[in-house]
Amino acid sequence: MVEWLPTSESRLLFVIGDPVSHSLSPAIHNRAIRRLGLDAVYVAIRVTGEMLGSFTSLCRINRVLGFNVTIPHKIAVAALVDRLDESAELTGCVNTVRACNGLLEGFNTDVAGVEKPLRGSGFKGGGVAAVVGAGGGARAAVLALLSMGCRVLVLNRSPGRAFELEKHFSGKGFSVETRSLKDAERVLQQADVIVNATPVGMGSSVETPFPTGFLRSGQTILDMVYTPHPTRLIKEASEKGLKTVPGVEMLVHQAAESFEIWFGFKPPLEEMREEALRRLRG
Numbered sequence: 710m711v712e713w714l715p716t717s718e719s720r721l722l723f724v725i726g727d728p729v730s731h732s733l734s735p736a737i738h739n740r741a742i743r744r745l746g747l748d749a750v751y752v753a754i755r756v757t758g759e760m761l762g763s764f765t766s767l768c769r770i771n772r773v774l775g776f777n778v779t780i781p782h783k784i785a786v787a788a789l790v791d792r793l794d795e796s797a798e799l800t801g802c803v804n805t806v807r808a809c810n811g812l813l814e815g816f817n818t819d820v821a822g823v824e825k826p827l828r829g830s831g832f833k834g835g836g837v838a839a840v841v842g843a844g845g846g847a848r849a850a851v852l853a854l855l856s857m858g859c860r861v862l863v864l865n866r867s868p869g870r871a872f873e874l875e876k877h878f879s880g881k882g883f884s885v886e887t888r889s890l891k892d893a894e895r896v897l898q899q900a901d902v903i904v905n906a907t908p909v910g911m912g913s914s915v916e917t918p919f920p921t922g923f924l925r926s927g928q929t930i931l932d933m934v935y936t937p938h939p940t941r942l943i944k945e946a947s948e949k950g951l952k953t954v955p956g957v958e959m960l961v962h963q964a965a966e967s968f969e970i971w972f973g974f975k976p977p978l979e980e981m982r983e984e985a986l987r988r989l990r991g
Contacts (some may be wrong), residue, residue, distance in 0.1 A: 726779035741976040750839030783845030790815040809862035819849030822963030938989040
């Protein structure tokens with residue numbers, strides 16, 4: 710029996726990326742939408758770089774409430790919206806767009822998606838933070854950690870991209886330090902909190918973004934990758950007795966922030982988490 714179907718008047722929400730079929734965002738947002746009895750529907754759409762301009766133009770119609778942005782478009786979308794909130798301005802990345810009266814406003818709820826679960830794990834901020842990666846997710850992690858009073862060190866395979874990140878934040882008045890991968894062991898052992906902002910470990914991959922032998926007691930590890938659950942990184946860090954924040958926590962917290970931006974009130978966070986975990990466990 711079908712419990713719910715969208716109507717011709719339903720408000721539209723999307724998540725775009727390339728690829729995007731793996732996204733759990735439709736499942737968790739539609740769970741919240743149904744729970745609250747809202748006339749809206751959330752759909753995943755594969756959008757290539759060449760399609761971005763046309764897609765954002767189409768989202769200016771009245772039925773569209775907004776959309777989420779995932780890999781690889783977070784930086785590109787920032788240049789296509791009409792306004793940026795502070796989090797999007799400071800990171801240069803957008804993962805959430807709100808459409809209102811033909812205008813598009815960009816936000817970066819990934820920042821809250823990092824900070825809230827880190828605080829929930831007991832990490833109070835300060836000390837040294839290491840971010841592995843230099844893409845859009847890494848920029849959100851950097852801003853979250855800076856706002857928590859951390860000294861932030863960035864490790865990335867491509868020195869050029871890491872330098873771009875460092876230069877971007879320097880232009881915003883922040884100090885971010887980049888390090889070569891050859892310094893990974895020293896940097897990671899120095900860190901109080903480590904964030905994996907790369908896709909390494911996603912899906913069927915059994916890799917870790919760095920050797921877990923580099924880890925030491927007392928650290929907190931956040932992995933942005935949420936599938937599989939748990940990732941090998943989270944599993945091995947947990948076995949060492951470290952505090953861990955799995956990617957599903959970031960997913961759910963950033964989603965809840967996006968939902969509130971679109972609808973103006975908080976969603977049922979626990980139900981969103983429950984749906985995400987149900988999907989991840991098959």
